[in-house]
Amino acid sequence: MTAKLKTRKPLASPLRRATLSLLGAAALALGSTAAYAQLEIKLGHVAGPGSLIDQSAQEFARLANERLGNKAKVVVFGSSQLGGDTEMMQKLRLGTLELSIPSTIMSSNVPAFGMFEMPYLVKNREHMKKIEAEVLRPTMLPMAEEKGFKILGVWENGVRHITNNTRPIVKPEDLKGMRLRVPPGVWRVKMFQAYGANPSPMAYSEVFVALQTGVMDGQENPLTQIYSAKFQEVQKFISMTGHVYTPAYLAAGSRKFKSLPADVQAILEKTAQDVQAYVYATAARLDGELLSKITAAGTKANEVDKNAFIAASKAIYQEFGKEVPGGTDLVEKAVALGAAF
Template sequence: MFRKLLAMTAAMGLLYGSAASAQTALSFGHVGEPGSLMDVSANRFKEIVAEKLGDEYVVETFGSSQLGSDEQMMQKMRLGTVDFALPSTVFSSVVPEFGVFEMPYLVKDREHMKKIAEEVVWPTLAPAAEEAGYKIIGVWENGFRHITNNVRPINTPADLSGLKLRTPSGEWRVRMFSSYGANPSPMSLSETFTALQTGVMDGQENPLTQISATRFQEVQKFLSLTGHVYTPAYVTVGLNKWNSWPEEVQTALMEAAAETQPFVYETAAKMDEQLLDELSQAMEVNEADKQAFIDASDPIYKEFGEQVEGGQEMVDKAIALGSGS
């Protein structure tokens, strides 16, 4: 009887092990905190994938840099140890052409961004990403970026003079703020709160959803609505991992990323309005002189156009797509 019981237990173990092995868990890492746009976007994608693929392929989301910084997740996707990530600015450090989205005031609004995605991202940037070992399957949003700090309100570039400013890893963001007179330093998002709290950094720049979700309002006095850069977020997979999945799975994932996109824009617009009201209760808010920043941005556009292959053509196309937006 005992031997029969052991055999039955072993058989059940094989059955359950076989069922479990049939399910493929897809890790999706990002740096957004709970409630951030990245967080709700990734979870919406997870839901749509479940509707399309059932229990066969299950997306598991890991926010708050649990799977590493943006830079680390980019490396892990190449190695295949992370399936999905949602990089933004960091892509310009891996593929120089993505620096087009580091150009200040390039993107006017979300309708303009839709056109840029269709005419610039998919035909030009996505193939460049593949050459570097990455597959982009969706273009979502990080958002319009604003400056917070503990020194003074930022009205014009001159107000940035000497300010120790945390930035994400992106060569052109650093160059831009350096040209404005700031002291920019790339730093992972997960380390930024402590850097601001201890005074290692005076300020930082991020979309309102990241500012709120990361609680920067607890350690910052001033919020200046500069809107200096709009950063997309790219639903990305390591190319080798992508090629290992069946075609029908690839199709379902591409469709899920595309179907999530309208939710992302709608949610982002609502968050911008709601969070500005909330953040204004915790920080002094001012509208920056955007024209002063635009006037000071000519050198960075010139450098990008000269130093990145095809850079000027991408900038020209993106600007032309904004006429009438």
């Protein structure tokens, strides 16, 4: 009988083994990259580079990414790259955007947040911290959840002042007939109507051109938003009304946020709260720096009769109490917390 010879597969050459190893490593790398890309966390906002909101967003992303490691990555898109405030709030609710930093627009989505649109309600940041702990978190954040929004952190937009090209504003009557851009939000419109102005909601990204072309006579914003948007280049006067302190919120869509891995959720929420100290410190520093830079550009600054503005604001408080369920209680608690300041 003739013995059957067993055939052996030829051993892979060193070159073949190295090639297979490289191909395997590349496949693994592509797989891990795909998984990593699925956990990209987009953070959108409307503010420009150097603004308080942008600095806050960048600090949050830096610290969050340090803590997240390879679990996920926060990427910041500022200057309305992902849309205006209204559009981004819709994207949060739909789950097509992970994070945004709304401010006034919150009052258009959750009526109780209109409390922060009440003139001269918040006295300073220490007062705001008390409101956050005793009114905002226990009462208002659950309301936001019901509307589909998860508030991770309470930050700051700032104390708002009026700029315009017509005249210095000293008393409310100086605003009579003035075309004034305001952010989307019913209470800011009502407030300036009560002062005699002609307010028009407009996306932040459109304001510079509206001022430059004379479509709008003026606008109102915190110093950091005014300076970073270069409004001082197209405005003659800045009146230090300090009419509203506006918080900003690091917000997510509730459903989208819950779909993230639990450890990622925890890191994002903890980081959002930890960054508040940086936000407040940066805001205080900018408050001390920016007015001189704005006036150096040729915009003239003036103080105002705040008592006259406060007196003209009483009707807004009364209307808020009537229109928003529980609004009077919210305002009264917030005001009482400011007694020590």
